[in-house]
């Protein structure tokens with residue numbers, strides 16, 4: 049079984065009093081400690097029970113590709129429990145973490161740097177634990193006494209159930225906001241569970257370290273639970289640089305992923321985001337990555353395609369798209385876009401027919 053040492057030589061984040069060269073990035077000008085923005089410049093907070101929720105979601109998706117949600121129905125007690133089990137997991141000693149390291153031959157689940165880290169020369173100041181399906185097998189290796197894994201697995205299973213309900217509601221809202229039939233959203237429910245636990249230890253030089261580099265998620269939607277500052281988003285079309293998404297107590301953050309970008313034929317763009325780190329605070333985040341069932345093809349919705357609006361992307365299933373992301377990273381979405389010459393032929397053909 050490969051250990052973390054094989055895939056990513058272990059580095060003790062806590063004993064470092066300066067940044068090693070392999071962790072030193074060019075200065076992050078937009079690090080929250082050096083940027084002070086007005087309060088208006090922030091992804092909106094949407095009350096899911098608001099009668100205007102559909103319009104608010106449409107505006108947020110068009111303007112930001114990200115928003116906060118309150119009244120989401122996920123119990124506060126469960127959010128606390130998931131965060132405390134996440135802390136418990138990352139505070140395990142390295143020799144135990146090595147027993148549950150991600151192994152490329154077996155899959156993506158387990159401890160390791162975020163999979164996209166291999167596209168960068170410099171390392172991320174973070175650790176990740178990816179859960180695909182049940183965490184039971186990995187958790188039993190970490191807590192071999194027969195009981196230690198129970199509170200961790202219970203919290204993750206309950207979170208998964210709560211997220212299935214919540215993302216079902218969100219997908220219906222997103223469909224309605226695009227003018228699509230809400231009932232079709234149910235076809236995209238029930239995909240494999242993917243939870244990404246992230247840990248960002250305190251860092252001696254946060255302005256030159258990167259928690260998680262800029263990326264979009266390969267999902268329909270991602271729900272992020274964060275209680276400390278660190279998430280930043282790029283507002284599409286704006287020239288305003290990185291915006292720090294400060295945690296809103298009790299709210300969950302929602303990101304548009306690449307597959308909703310495809311389904312909406314580019315009307316809703318996936319949000320580019322990253323995580324930065326702090327000098328004093330150890331930050332944790334929990335991402336629930338919502339994708340479609342394995343066999344479901346995602347393509348631009350026929351309702352959003354017409355004679356004047358050709359499909360901008362070809363159909364793709366989640367597994368294939370994840371493979372493209374793992375190979376091409378930020379060129380994955382472009383790799384499934386329909387080239388312009390094909391588009392103009394399609395437009396011409398439809399003009400001839402009509």
Ligand SMILES: C=C1C[C@]23C[C@@]1(O)CC[C@H]2[C@@]12CCC[C@@](C)(C(=O)O1)[C@H]2[C@@H]3C(=O)O
Pocket residue numbers: 156162163164165178242244263264265266267337370373
């Ligand atoms: C289903 C998945 C999405 C993800 C790759 C993965 O196979 C499991 C981990 C996910 C994650 C979480 C951190 C950011 C991200 C870009 C990464 O490196 O791993 C995402 C991947 C993704 O959305 O492409």
Ligand SMILES: O=C(O)CCC(=O)C(=O)O
Pocket residue numbers: 244246260265272274278279280321322323332333335
């Ligand atoms: O920790 C964060 O704020 C971002 C995490 C994230 O982008 C991810 O897990 O995909």
Ligand SMILES: [Fe+2]
Pocket residue numbers: 263264265270321335
């Ligand atoms: Fe992400």
